[in-house]
Amino acid sequence: MPAAPDFPPAPDRVAVRRALISVSDKTGLVEAARALADMGVELVSTGGTKAAIAAAGLAVKDVADLTGFPEMMDGRVKTLHPVVHGGLLGVRDAPEHRKAMDAHGIGAIDLVYVNLYPFEATVAKGGDFAACVENIDIGGPAMIRSAAKNHGYVAVCTEPADLEEVLAALKADGATALDLRKRLAARAYARTAAYDAAISTWFAGQLGEQAPQRRTISGELVQTMRYGENPHQKAAFYRTSEARVGVANARQFQGKELSYNNINDTDAAFELVAEFEPHAGPVCAIIKHANPCGVASGATMVEAYQRALACDPTSAFGGIVALNRTLDAATATEILKLFTEVVIAPDADEDAVALFRKKKNVRLLTTGGLPDPLAPGETFKSVAGGFLVQSRDDSRLTAADLKVVTRRAPMPEEVRDMLFAFTVAKHVKSNAIVYAREGQTLGIGAGQMNRKDSARIAALRAADFGLDLKGSACASEAFFPFPDGLIQAAEAGCTAVIQPGGSIGDDKVIEAADAHGVAMVFTGLRVFRH
Incomplete structure (x- = not known):
């Protein structure tokens, strides 16, 4: 030296x-x-x-x-x-x-x-x-x-x-x-x-090096924030050189600067709606604290929003709304009836923008498109003294990927509901249980230490808002280790279950499904999210 x-x-x-x-x-x-x-x-x-x-x-x-x-x-x-x-x-x-x-x-x-x-x-x-x-x-x-x-x-x-x-x-x-x-x-x-x-x-x-000997992350400062997750924490927002459509490159029309939690939740919401292919039609996701509290498709954007809101209107208060289509005046009018922190969409028409300008505290973001959910990329997480790197979860299921493991095979409409529920479950903090029917979430259980509690909480949420789980599909983003979670879901009214499978207790879970007349499929794919 x-x-x-x-x-x-x-x-x-x-x-x-x-x-x-x-x-x-x-x-x-x-x-x-x-x-x-x-x-x-x-x-x-x-x-x-x-x-x-x-x-x-x-x-x-x-x-x-x-x-x-x-x-x-x-x-x-x-x-x-x-x-x-x-x-x-x-x-x-x-x-x-x-x-x-x-x-x-x-x-x-x-x-x-x-x-x-x-x-x-x-x-x-x-x-x-x-x-x-x-x-x-x-x-x-x-x-x-x-x-x-x-x-x-x-x-x-x-x-x-x-x-x-x-x-x-x-x-x-x-x-x-x-x-x-x-x-x-x-x-x-x-x-x-x-x-x-x-x-x-x-x-x-x-x-093709997945784990090079040295790794550097760089970004360009977008915003110095008033605070981070909590007021005593300092925070800043950086944009990477990755050309990915999303919150980092969005246009903000109005309102206060986005907070640390706003950006985190808005990203989660927009990544979720981007999962649904164009033929799914208008889809709306409402996010609160990085978890979905309602996701739905509809014949129109306003219908998709109304159906998503119906899943949990209490939690939706002060949440984030993400749309996979242009925000129009009718949808804007509905959204503005309830306090919302951020609305993000690929675009917004002039009438919708004019309506939002009357509500200065609501942030409206447009991105010019949707992120490609199948595009390669990486995610990072800091730990003491280092950081973890993994490839983005770019998985996508089709009906052809499902393996029927019960005596009763699911009906076509149940398959559609299962795929919808599993797509949402991919974006719910684990342990995740999602009930859905006809392109609408009915109950979501998140962040529990066991799957049975998630199934029970999701059913309670549905009951709280008058949503009947009879004939619904239930998605679990990781396997059921015991029959109790599946039994809880079946007793709540679901008739079809989608889960990865792979537990040493699979045989008992399948036996319980058959005993309750539930059709169950294995995906062979776990979409666990911490």
Whole structure:
């Protein structure tokens, strides 16, 4: 490990006399370059960036004029040179550094503005392997890291907003402050870390590595929150580079900022309605504390909402409503009759938006589409000293996947009800029991320590709201370890049960189902969710 040299303290104020600019995204480039030129800053640039600055009639020096080497190898080599990195890394007040800079004709660079090749965007657009590799920036991250390391003298910008801060400081007193340069350096290292994380994650995916030796998660700050799950906890919301439709990329029309719990629940609700294929028609899910309290389909969106609400109107108060179709005025009118925290849908028509504008405390989000429930992806969970990673549960059942294990086979309508109930159960915190009939949940039991209690609570909820379980289907997201849970469901009125199977007690559970005239199928698929 290198020993820390005895450098003089970094100055508080550093005047900017030379700026090196090399950007992939040229938004606002000319305006920024002109502002710097007007302040007497010498501009140095490369390739397309230099051409754009010169085309605006501004004086700009080519990096090749500093290094004595032309750009080569299709632009792969242009800034990787001691004259560039010496100008960035040189500690101007250190005699040995100053001596080396003078001896080799290395001029100081006081400002670096670099944004990187669009690797993440190339991957998101489905670029092939060669295109993605070619969009891995080398010189850019090297310059950013050099400038950030020498933040005692160099201001480094990786985003237009960074450069705006620097320009404001220069206009105010002609120099950058050490505190500003430190903050810019921290952002710069975060940017290169996120960039490298995106590359390593993509490479691991290309190689089919499910568990690479090292794993980095990166995100871009969307929102600093007032608090987390509870008022004494701090929280922030970050967006990853994953191009997945959902709450992270939704448009919010109105209302207060989303809270930590709002975002968590809204994501759960929207992921649930996305499970239902287009032929299922309009589907509504109402979520409270990350668990569904009602899910239903309908001939119209308003009918789907009304049927979902009927499952548990008490719990729906202050909940999250997710729709899989455009929010229309009729549905908006119904939703607004009960206090709701958030409504999320692929789209909303003008009349619906106008109705919501009259209720400033209700947040309306639109996403432009539905997430693909079969798309690959990963989920993360922190633990003390580490984190768990697993692939998303992208499972989907069809009637062909079901194995009848009882003497009585289910009727076609029972199969439809079982598949509906099992789809919902996949999004209920375990142990989960869901009763459903004709595309409507009738009772949901969640979060219990045993399956019998979940079955009993779900039946009690149905009774509380006048919903008859006779002829319903019952879904359990994991196997029944004992007959008691199934018997509880049968006595509540269900006539068909869907469960994964696989318990050592399967034979007794099947025997109990036959004794109660219940048709039961095994899925061979567990969708347990903690």
